[in-house]
Amino acid sequence: MTNLEPTSGKNEILAAIYDVIREFNGQLPPDRRLVCAPETVLVGDGGVLDSLGLINLLVLLEDALSAHVGARVVLLDELHMSAVDGPFRTVGSLANHVAAQRGSR
Amino acid sequence: MKAAMARIRLISDFNAELFGRYLGTSIVPTPEVEALPFGQVYQSLTAAAGSDPETVAIIWTRPEGVIPSFAEVSDFEDVPHERVLAEVDLFADLIVRYAAGVRYVFLCSWISSPGSRGYGLIDYRPGVGIANLVARMNVRLAERLSAAPNLYILDTERWIRAAGARASAPKMWYAGKVPYGNPVFEQAAFDVGAALDGLAGTARRLIVLDLDNTLWGGVVGEGGWQALTLGGHDHIGEAYVDFQCALRALRRRGVQLAVVSKNDENVALDAIDNHPEMVLRRQDFAGWRINWSDKAQNLAALVSELNLGLASVVFIDDGAIERARVRETFPEVLVPDWPSDPAVYRSTLESLRCFDVAAVSAEDRDRGEMYAAERERRAGYERVGSFDEWLKTLDIKVEADGLSAANVKRAAQLFNKTNQMNLAVRRLSEPELQGWASDPTRRLWAVTVSDRFGPSGLTGIVSVQIAGETARITDFLLSCRVMGRRVEETMLFLAESYARSRGATEIVAQFVPTPRNRPCLEFLERSGMERAGDNLFVRRLGSEPRLPDCVTLVDVSGRVP
Numbered sequence: 001m002t003n004l005e006p007t008s009g010k011n012e013i014l015a016a017i018y019d020v021i022r023e024f025n026g027q028l029p030p031d032r033r034l035v036c037a038p039e040t041v042l043v044g045d046g047g048v049l050d051s052l053g054l055i056n057l058l059v060l061l062e063d064a065l066s067a068h069v070g071a072r073v074v075l076l077d078e079l080h081m082s083a084v085d086g087p088f089r090t091v092g093s094l095a096n097h098v099a100a101q102r103g104s105r
Numbered sequence: 106m107k108a109a110m111a112r113i114r115l116i117s118d119f120n121a122e123l124f125g126r127y128l129g130t131s132i133v134p135t136p137e138v139e140a141l142p143f144g145q146v147y148q149s150l151t152a153a154a155g156s157d158p159e160t161v162a163i164i165w166t167r168p169e170g171v172i173p174s175f176a177e178v179s180d181f182e183d184v185p186h187e188r189v190l191a192e193v194d195l196f197a198d199l200i201v202r203y204a205a206g207v208r209y210v211f212l213c214s215w216i217s218s219p220g221s222r223g224y225g226l227i228d229y230r231p232g233v234g235i236a237n238l239v240a241r242m243n244v245r246l247a248e249r250l251s252a253a254p255n256l257y258i259l260d261t262e263r264w265i266r267a268a269g270a271r272a273s274a275p276k277m278w279y280a281g282k283v284p285y286g287n288p289v290f291e292q293a294a295f296d297v298g299a300a301l302d303g304l305a306g307t308a309r310r311l312i313v314l315d316l317d318n319t320l321w322g323g324v325v326g327e328g329g330w331q332a333l334t335l336g337g338h339d340h341i342g343e344a345y346v347d348f349q350c351a352l353r354a355l356r357r358r359g360v361q362l363a364v365v366s367k368n369d370e371n372v373a374l375d376a377i378d379n380h381p382e383m384v385l386r387r388q389d390f391a392g393w394r395i396n397w398s399d400k401a402q403n404l405a406a407l408v409s410e411l412n413l414g415l416a417s418v419v420f421i422d423d424g425a426i427e428r429a430r431v432r433e434t435f436p437e438v439l440v441p442d443w444p445s446d447p448a449v450y451r452s453t454l455e456s457l458r459c460f461d462v463a464a465v466s467a468e469d470r471d472r473g474e475m476y477a478a479e480r481e482r483r484a485g486y487e488r489v490g491s492f493d494e495w496l497k498t499l500d501i502k503v504e505a506d507g508l509s510a511a512n513v514k515r516a517a518q519l520f521n522k523t524n525q526m527n528l529a530v531r532r533l534s535e536p537e538l539q540g541w542a543s544d545p546t547r548r549l550w551a552v553t554v555s556d557r558f559g560p561s562g563l564t565g566i567v568s569v570q571i572a573g574e575t576a577r578i579t580d581f582l583l584s585c586r587v588m589g590r591r592v593e594e595t596m597l598f599l600a601e602s603y604a605r606s607r608g609a610t611e612i613v614a615q616f617v618p619t620p621r622n623r624p625c626l627e628f629l630e631r632s633g634m635e636r637a638g639d640n641l642f643v644r645r646l647g648s649e650p651r652l653p654d655c656v657t658l659v660d661v662s663g664r665v666p
Contacts (some may be wrong), residue, residue, distance in 0.1 A: 026127065028126070
């Protein structure tokens with residue numbers, strides 16, 4: 001199980017991610033929709049997102065974070081996207097990545 | 106159409122993959138969606154060869170992506186707008202040629218780049234402004250493309266407006282060549298689904314309305330019509346009037362209105378007849394059930410009386426419990442969630458996508474009057490008592506004509522909208538219908554019905570194909586509003602008379618069952634034709650066929666033997 005690091009606002013971040021997932025799921029057939037849970041796999045083995053899907057999800061999340069938590073977070077990072085053990089592997093690792101970015105500001 | 110459709114093909118100058126995904130989740134049954142390589146619009150339109158009748162093509166481009174001189178205009182270069190329009194003409198002609206090879210083409214209208222103000226103050230000045238030019242380009246497209254009967258232009262601007270601030274997606278463009286936000290593609294997919302519903306003949310045709318706090322504010326049974334909130338110097342009253350105006354406008358498009366209300370009928374009708382601010386009067390309603398019975402049962406009875414199917418119905422009621430009752434009892438009835446604020450009743454009604462049709466005919470516009478006339482007929486029937494005697498009093502006249510330029514649009518509409526009295530449920534476009542009927546071994550009659558209450562219009566199609574000594578009824582379809590008046594028997598008479606004149610010794614009809622065309626099977630079973638196999642009906646043509654006594658048949662084509 002992925003543990004969220006004790007960074008402030010993690011619940012808000014997860015709430016924003018889940019809102020985005022619910023919107024994102026509108027383009028997926030019912031059997032491939034993302035589950036709102038930290039252990040949901042996004043990319044790599046067991047993940048449902050292709051490159052366009054990941055780009056779309058991250059762009060939606062950047063906008064949602066700006067609206068939800070007032071944070072300007074940059075997620076479309078080429079380096080991280082290429083690594084299957086990178087921060088976009090699961091919902092939980094994505095949330096940690098966002099929290100870390102906020103914490104570094 | 107949707108049941109037979111195999112594939113949607115996307116042709117675009119941008120990455121339309123995201124749009125394709127929304128199409129896959131918005132349309133039932135799920136279509137196969139093929140996005141051609143983007144940025145190769147002209148190549149895609151010119152490379153297509155042969156016939157692909159199961160494909161619906163969606164062409165969605167940005168004007169700067171396919172009209173080179175427009176790209177210059179949008180960079181504020183001084184380019185004569187007539188040059189731009191000349192390139193639009195070439196693009197349009199290419200699309201018309203392409204459309205000949207597919208089932209349908211949906212072309213998404215052009216828009217100015219979201220967020221761009223163009224020339225600002227003078228952006229609508231002819232010959233200068235970009236907004237003015239885009240408007241002219243769209244009108245030019247519509248005019249040039251009107252030659253293709255299977256081509257429809259969808260309104261991109263509506264999706265952009267619906268998406269609001271989320272219409273533009275700069276980061277998606279730079280990262281993936283996707284120019285718009287997700288809400289734009291979602292709205293576009295909904296509209297494509299609505300268009301396909303309309304072309305498949307499954308658009309909704311009847312709105313069943315509650316009265317209290319739906320058509321007017323207040324409860325009429327409490328204080329009479331004088332106490333209702335409707336019109337006057339009251340913003341809520343105005344909202345109810347506006348809602349009724351929107352309903353009346355839909356009626357002019359051929360959508361019928363009916364009432365199901367828990368009220369005393371006399372009190373309710375008194376309000377409808379006499380409230381000075383009522384927009385909708387008694388004659389605007391195809392029927393009503395106003396009593397204290399269960400609304401679901403009343404709705405079913407009313408729909409049956411109107412010879413419609415439940416899948417044709419939209420139910421609008423301010424009461425959440427009533428809506429739930431109808432929704433759970435009849436899943437095929439569309440029951441939109443209804444807002445509690447009358448100020449948004451009109452906009453909620455206008456946001457429904459379930460009324461899209463491929464054409465609006467004069468008969469559609471007159472359909473309300475036809476239903477009113479039908480109410481009079483039924484009232485007459487109740488007085489006379491004997492059905493056949495009553496039919497004789499109607500002076501029913503049936504005119505049989507061939508397919509012509511004057512009636513092909515309405516005939517195609519009948520093919521695509523008739524579900525109950527329909528033998529083979531073939532869905533044909535106008536070009537397909539004309540092509541089929543032009544074969545010399547085939548004969549098609551378009552049947553127009555009228556009686557002493559007025560015309561019912563072109564309401565029936567019967568077609569026959571001769572092969573040696575066997576005549577096959579290929580199509581037999583009749584609008585529900587004239588069912589049961591011996592028009593069915595008259596159409597069978599036409600087919601049999603023709604078959605005998607061509608030397609056929611037997612006539613056959615292959616019934617193709619669907620969830621909704623059981624009335625046609627029941628007619629065949631009582632018509633005197635014999636069942637000769639799996640849904641196959643046969644009659645030997647030994648004796649002269651018989652025209653019903655109550656019908657006068659007039660041949661306006663000169664071809665009825």
